[in-house]
Amino acid sequence: MDVSAQRTPQMLFYDNQYLKTSTARVVAARAVDAAVAVLELDQTLFYPEGGGQPADRGTIAGMELLDVQKGEDGAVLHTVRVASDTLPAPGSEVRLELNWAHRFAYMQQHSxxxxxxxxxxxxxxxxxxxxxxxxxxxxxEVDREQLSADQLGQAVRAANAAIQQNLPITAEWVAHTRINQQELRRPTSITGQVRLVRIQDTDCVACAGVHLSSTGELGVIRLVGSERIRGRLRLQFLIGQRAVEEYLYLGEMASDLVQRFSTPVTQLHQQILQLEEKQLELKQELAALQLAQAETISRRIAANGPGELLQDGDPFPEVARQLGKLASTPRLVLAPATAGLRWAMVLPEGSREDVARFMDGFFAERWKGGGKPPLFQGVVAGVEAADPCVQHALAAFPGPAAAD
Ligand SMILES: [Zn+2]
Incomplete structure (x- = not known):
């Protein structure tokens, strides 16, 4: 970050971070193409992207500001969407309007x-x-691999306490030779004029960004996530209006759940944990039932063979798996699937070729799949051939009665 921040053009936000409109004289105007131009001004309201803070938005002479970047020699390049054929001439006066909602949101994030x-x-x-x-x-991102929930909670509570104390946030330009590095949270290597940003006696760093004038304007801060990346902890926060919106949303959601479950808000968490436990039990019961059902179906097919079309909802994968263990003679199972059929064929060792021959003979090129003995599986496009296919299987792979 360029903390020494060239002051040409005049950066109006350094004198008043709350200035929302202004005028300026055009120093240079250059068309990039028919729709986009770059303007340089003698003074600007707009913060150029830097120090982790995005560029401001707004309008210049009614033209939408698309980007603001620092150029060479301290120039500030304002990229605008051009509304007409003529660009403002150098020397002419233009009106600047800041998108305040956007700026304030980032003043909150930065502070x-x-x-x-x-x-x-x-x-x-x-x-x-x-x-x-x-x-x-x-x-x-912090230089620690891990922080306990307690440590994180303490830091967030301390920040929110400082918000309630409404501490002043101030900035001053100081020659680097006069800086007491010990006073800074992070030492700076910047030379020349350095901008020091201070939160009363709580924090002091070198920073060229735009900030609020007091911590009270932050409203509230909430930690919403943490992850470990390359041995460091990356923490995610909602700050200011974003956190307020989140609290309002959470409050509405909690009210709705309190009504739905007819339970006090303090019991809500416990209630949901119990539901989660119940759901897990039901899942396990369902799996056991499906297993038993698959056993019945696969035993029936193994005994009576050679093919069967399952009902929608039957546990096809489990039937196919169990049949693979049970059947010693060829068996075909089909089940309805999206726009087609799933198929599973059980064949003894060394009969891979029979699968392709059987499927080709009946479905031509509409089938896909594979496997190894004893189980081959796949899909077929089009459901209309389900019953004839089972009939075909009956003829191709006679059941136990015919085999005897
Ligand atoms: Zn800053």
């Missing part, structure tokens, strides 16, 4: 990240390695 990084350091001695202000969550 919240400073506060969280300070509290993670203070309560868990976890240093911030990298940060990302995403469109949905803000991510902080």
């Amino acid at each position: 919240g990240q400073h506060l969280l990084s300070a509290m993670l350091k203070r309560t868990a001695d976890a240093g911030t390695v990298s940060v990302r202000q995403g469109s949905e969550t803000t991510t902080i």
